[in-house]
Amino acid sequence: MRTLLQFSDVSLSYGRHSVLEDLSFSVEEGECVALVGPNGVGKTTLLRLAAGVLACSYGSVSLAGRRLDTLKPAEAARLVALVPQRFNVPFDFTVEQIVEQGRTPYLGLFSSWKRQDRRAVERALDLADVTSLRKRIFNELSGGERQRVKMALGLAQEPRLLLLDEPTQSLDPGRQLELLDLIRILNNEGITILAAMHDLQLIQGTFSSVLLVGPEQDVCKGRPQDVLVPDILERVFDCPSRRYPQLFGEERILLETST
Amino acid sequence: MEMEIAEKRTLASAAQAAHQSGISDRALFLSLLLVLLFVLAIVLVLSIGMGATKIGVRELLGSLLSWNHPRVGDSVILFELRLPRVFASVLVGAALSVAGLLFQGLFRNPMADPYVIGSSGGAALGAGIGLFLLPRFSFLGFGSAAAMAFAGSVGSMALVYCLARTGGRVPVVTLLLAGFAVSTMLSYSTYLLVVLDDNFGLRTRVLASWLTGVIAVPKWTQLDVTAAMIACGLISSYPLARRLNTLALGDEYACQVGVRVQRTHLAIILTGSLITAAAVSLGGVISFVGLIVPHMARLVMGPDHVRLLPVTAVAGAIFLVSADTLARTVLAPSEIPVGLLTAFIGGPFFLYLLSRTRREYTL
Numbered sequence: 001m002r003t004l005l006q007f008s009d010v011s012l013s014y015g016r017h018s019v020l021e022d023l024s025f026s027v028e029e030g031e032c033v034a035l036v037g038p039n040g041v042g043k044t045t046l047l048r049l050a051a052g053v054l055a056c057s058y059g060s061v062s063l064a065g066r067r068l069d070t071l072k073p074a075e076a077a078r079l080v081a082l083v084p085q086r087f088n089v090p091f092d093f094t095v096e097q098i099v100e101q102g103r104t105p106y107l108g109l110f111s112s113w114k115r116q117d118r119r120a121v122e123r124a125l126d127l128a129d130v131t132s133l134r135k136r137i138f139n140e141l142s143g144g145e146r147q148r149v150k151m152a153l154g155l156a157q158e159p160r161l162l163l164l165d166e167p168t169q170s171l172d173p174g175r176q177l178e179l180l181d182l183i184r185i186l187n188n189e190g191i192t193i194l195a196a197m198h199d200l201q202l203i204q205g206t207f208s209s210v211l212l213v214g215p216e217q218d219v220c221k222g223r224p225q226d227v228l229v230p231d232i233l234e235r236v237f238d239c240p241s242r243r244y245p246q247l248f249g250e251e252r253i254l255l256e257t258s259t
Numbered sequence: 260m261e262m263e264i265a266e267k268r269t270l271a272s273a274a275q276a277a278h279q280s281g282i283s284d285r286a287l288f289l290s291l292l293l294v295l296l297f298v299l300a301i302v303l304v305l306s307i308g309m310g311a312t313k314i315g316v317r318e319l320l321g322s323l324l325s326w327n328h329p330r331v332g333d334s335v336i337l338f339e340l341r342l343p344r345v346f347a348s349v350l351v352g353a354a355l356s357v358a359g360l361l362f363q364g365l366f367r368n369p370m371a372d373p374y375v376i377g378s379s380g381g382a383a384l385g386a387g388i389g390l391f392l393l394p395r396f397s398f399l400g401f402g403s404a405a406a407m408a409f410a411g412s413v414g415s416m417a418l419v420y421c422l423a424r425t426g427g428r429v430p431v432v433t434l435l436l437a438g439f440a441v442s443t444m445l446s447y448s449t450y451l452l453v454v455l456d457d458n459f460g461l462r463t464r465v466l467a468s469w470l471t472g473v474i475a476v477p478k479w480t481q482l483d484v485t486a487a488m489i490a491c492g493l494i495s496s497y498p499l500a501r502r503l504n505t506l507a508l509g510d511e512y513a514c515q516v517g518v519r520v521q522r523t524h525l526a527i528i529l530t531g532s533l534i535t536a537a538a539v540s541l542g543g544v545i546s547f548v549g550l551i552v553p554h555m556a557r558l559v560m561g562p563d564h565v566r567l568l569p570v571t572a573v574a575g576a577i578f579l580v581s582a583d584t585l586a587r588t589v590l591a592p593s594e595i596p597v598g599l600l601t602a603f604i605g606g607p608f609f610l611y612l613l614s615r616t617r618r619e620y621t622l
Contacts (some may be wrong), residue, residue: 053511053514073514076517077515077517081515084509084515090368092557092562093504093563094561101504101505101516104513104517109502110498157516
């Protein structure tokens with residue numbers, strides 16, 4: 001397996017306030033990684049660094065073997081797409097018009113749309129299963145539909161690495177499961193995925209590994225069954241697992257089988 | 260199971276229908292543009308014909324296409340008074356509307372307008388300074404006013420942009436307040452120039468008419484320069500229109516797909532200021548045109564800026580030529596300033612928009 005995303009001793013600070021310190025990890029091509037950690041540990045910041053929206057103060061972020069800060073913004077945007085958590089659109093754009101914006105890294109200021117751009121948009125709409133919504137106005141969609149459109153927007157970039165920021169947040173259980181199905185499908189299509197996940201229950205079965213960032217910015221990465229264990233979770237989330245057995249994968253499975 | 264298949268089939272046919280309507284989107288755009296151009300032609304002919312001296316349609320077309328020569332007096336009226344004024348209103352209308360479209364896209368906010376956010380006020384003050392303090396400088400018969408108007412417009416826009424942005428977003432409240440404060444300061448500074456001018460000469464009258472918004476009768480050289488400025492602005496708006504669609508999804512998103520956000524914002528400010536300055540140096544501060552026209556165009560065409568750009572330009576020309584024709588004929592022989600007329604139409608429209616968007620922005 002080849003390394004797609006590599007963080008080496010990455011630190012980020014705003015003035016005196018340090019956000020990330022000496023963070024190192026890597027994501028291999030084809031992996032499906034859940035990014036987990038307590039609130040305020042910098043999960044969103046980490047995703048923004050990986051997308052090249054933010055530049056780190058020290059260390060380096062590399063994508064497919066090339067340092068992100070040496071890539072032109074459009075070059076980076078063809079390798080990696082970030083699906084943001086919040087997304088507000090001031091005008092009445094249709095779903096199709098929004099997803100078309102994902103082709104921006106492939107289009108210059110004057111170049112016209114080519115067949116491959118059209119095809120990429122169709123494929124993105126199809127993969128995210130929003131083809132039937134294409135003429136609908138984005139602001140009038142439900143939360144679950146919006147989340148799928150956002151995924152299609154990221155897919156239109158044809159990225160090798162897809163970064164998702166809390167993709168299941170504020171979705172009902174049915175829509176959450178639909179979204180996890182979509183993540184599995186995309187991963188099977190060969191897209192590497194790194195998703196910040198809040199809900200630990202949703203990780204097993206979909207994600208091949210977990211990247212856990214602790215409160216001291218200690219990183220640990222491994223298979224879900226090795227990382228999401230009471231000892232580690234208790235320390236990282238500062239909460240006794242015995243009190244909240246439903247939080248943790250294994251116990252939950254036990255509970256389900258016993259009922 | 261059967262129901263599911265049936266449902267899938269209806270979904271597929273709906274998708275197909277939607278896809279076919281994608282082709283008619285383009286047809287709608289082109290036919291709308293054609294209709295607007297046709298309306299503009301009619302409005303132009305009517306506007307040139309109307310006024311203290313009526314010129315008949317036959318006579319007008321005849322002399323324009325020069326198959327008959329009109330009487331000498333009519334010819335002077337036509338070529339020295341009517342045509343320059345009507346062309347000026349075409350330019351001003353198109354320019355203000357496109358500037359409004361650009362600024363609304365920049366601020367991601369349908370309430371932005373060159374007048375509301377102080378860009379016109381900056382241009383008027385700049386033009387006033389040019390007129391009063393640097394009167395000797397002259398280029399192609401246009402004087403320093405146009406250059407200073409551009410400088411003033413850029414300056415005030417930059418100020419409002421910095422004041423109104425908080426954390427990469429421009430909330431409607433801060434935009435309107437910053438725009439209000441800046442344009443009030445600017446317009447009183449312009450009045451100050453009037454007060455300081457002790458001989459109450461021609462320049463004061465020019466300045467006073469700038470502040471209310473009157474399309475004076477320009478010289479042809481003046482029209483050439485502003486037309487060139489506006490043409491430059493429109494040409495550079497075209498690639499920016501595509502970027503505006505991306506920027507509409509947020510600065511953060513635009514940055515993520517490889518748009519150089521700061522640079523694009525600067526290009527939008529410069530382009531919008533250039534065409535605002537051109538418009539102001541011809542017609543002064545004419546309010547709300549840049550608010551009404553893009554909004555109407557968006558209602559019909561949807562929010563795609565690439566298509567909105569030509570539609571807005573032509574619709575803006577129609578709007579202002581009609582308004583100016585009304586302004587000079589309704590109370591003939593005296594004239595209403597066209598800025599007063601657009602304020603009467605645009606003010607209530609602005610309040611209507613505000614009441615409609617209030618809901619979204621209090622969240």
